[in-house]
Amino acid sequence: MPDPNSLYGPLDPAPEAGYENAPPRMGFFTDTSVCIGCKACEVACKEWNDVPESGLDLLGMSYDNTGALTANSWRHVAFVEQPRAAGHGPAPADVLGAPVDADRDSPAEPGAGPQFLGMPGAQPPGRGTGVGERTDFRWLMMSDVCKHCTHAACLDVCPTGSLFRTEFGTVVVQEDICNGCGYCISACPYGVIDQRKGDGRAWKCTLCYDRLGAGMTPACAQACPTESIQYGPVEELRERAAERVATLHERGVPEARLYGHDPNDGVGGDGAFFLLLDEPEVYGLPPDPVVTTRDLPKMWKRAGIAALTMAAATVAAFVGRSS
DSSP: OOOTTSSSOSOOHHHHTTOTTOOOOEEEEEEGGGOOOOOHHHHHHHHHHTOOOOOOSOOSSTTOSSOSOBTTBSSEEEEEEEEEETTSSOOHHHHHTOOOOSOTTSOOOTTOOOSSSSOOSSSOTTTTTOGGGOEEEEEEEEEEOOOOBSSOHHHHHOSSSOEEEOTTSOEEEOGGGOOOOOHHHHHOTTOOOEEOTTTOOEEOOOOOHHHHHTTOOOHHHHHOTTOOEEEEEHHHHHHHHHHHHHHHHHTTOTTOEEESOOTTSTTSOBSEEEEESSOGGGGTOOSSOOOTTTTHHHHHHHHHHHHHHHHHHHHHHHHHHHO
């Protein structure tokens, strides 16, 4: 039985949208445990989709120079710096399977290789101080993107049909018929869609719809050097993601969890979902997203009942006067 938080329950969005003999639903699985923050996905997305330049100003927030998904940034690589006490969980290199000293809490021998990789700075933590004074920190990096929701509120509220569901189950904006009303922006539970300044129209990731139709991989996934962004049939990606989480748990990373993969959640599951190493809020994601048009059927029903009640009361009043 569907979760009461879900609008319709699990479904395959393309057939529900009227496509006959639709191909498998396609999407993204982003494994943040192997993201290195190179921003190749951002660059590839801009180049292929002719997205205007942005994110050239340092925000004073880590190495993040875009800040969020916008009309001019359809991919956003988030950098989250976290302090971690010595001995608190595995270092990023453990997750990646990179070489690690047998006892990383002991000072390294002079001339020895790095104790673990992925740490900024010239020396690994503890090299000069020893374990007694050592403090670790880690980067949490994630390439964010439109989630291509199963129950997409942006589709529900678009008055012109600019937003449409593709045969691959993705959600695309046709900018040539967008009237700039902005309803989709407030309807999106993830804050993905944005209006372009000086343009007024809505823009977001299309999951490279033109490339999909030609049997090609989306530009961001094609450019990702670590395969953090994986593209394919959503059902296959969900199986792959579950296996990856199990592997990380076996390696001592209990905080690894999936986000947006559950077809019974408040948006019916996402076409683009993530493996996270901390709570969703740490990455700027809502912990329990719900399609914002979920209550529309109830609202219209109540409005209809109220209108009928008022009409009945008006008729009763006139009948009472005439008698």
